[in-house]
Amino acid sequence: MRQDEALDALERARAMDTKVRARGRWYAVYGIGYGLMSLVVVLTMGLTGTAMGASAAMAIVAVCLTALSVYQARQPVKPLGYARLHAWGILLWGAVYGLTVVAGMYFFPQVTAWWVPMAVLSALPTSVAGYVALRRSRSTA
Amino acid sequence: MSHPRSRLDDVIHAPVRFSIVAALASATEIEFRVLRDTVEITDSALSKQITVLEKAGYVRVSKFSVGRRTRTSLLLTPEGRTAFEQHVRALREIASGETVRIPGTE
Secondary structure: OOHHHHHOOOHHHHHHHHHHHHHOHHHHHHHHHHHHHHHHHHHHHHHHHHHHHHHHOOOOOHHHHHHHHHHHOOEEEOOOOHHHHHHHHHHHHHHHHHHHHHHHHHHOOOOHHHHHHHHHHHHHHHHHHHHHHHHHHHOOO | OOOOHHHHHHHOOHHHHHHHHHHOEEEEEEEEEHHHHHHOOOOHHHHHHHHHHHOOOOOOOOOEEEEEEEEEEEOOHHHHHHHHHHHHHHHHHHHHHOOOOOOOOO
């Protein structure tokens, strides 16, 4: 194999990588969708402070998680590294969500100054993961 | 020191198979129809090359149902990934000309 043939093959590999990574931008929709779900759920649960509010929040979670799971399962490409990105996003979200709900119920029931910023914070981990996925899908390197 | 050419993988070396493996190396999993469109070949040509890669133990094929449809998903095995990485390393060496020696300079 000659030097120019090797360069040509490497260029082809790079082109394939770019094409495949571009098909990974679906994760941005998933991550940001998950973040929005968290925002709505935390606000519903925290600001209503009633059993009805908690039930409504759980219904929103059930509908959104089903929709997001179906959306994820239908994607034809799972780009490399997304499983780890997803795991980190969900792990951080779980920690923030758990802290928000537990501390909120005991110490800040219906306190807007607690629930609103924490709802925004709980939306960040998966949204950031989605943004990272979007950046990766656009990268040509 | 052996020439990097000797480290090129015979299975991956064919241009179409190289493109297929390069695409699969960028993902955990790719559906057949998307891989076909990415590499820009026909269904039958892709099937043929996948059979070769599967026999070499480089690619794993799995089928699953989404609604009423059966979909075929492809992924690179750890052996396939290692072979591809080694192949790319050899290509980079050839491309950079690192191992090209000029007689009488040693």
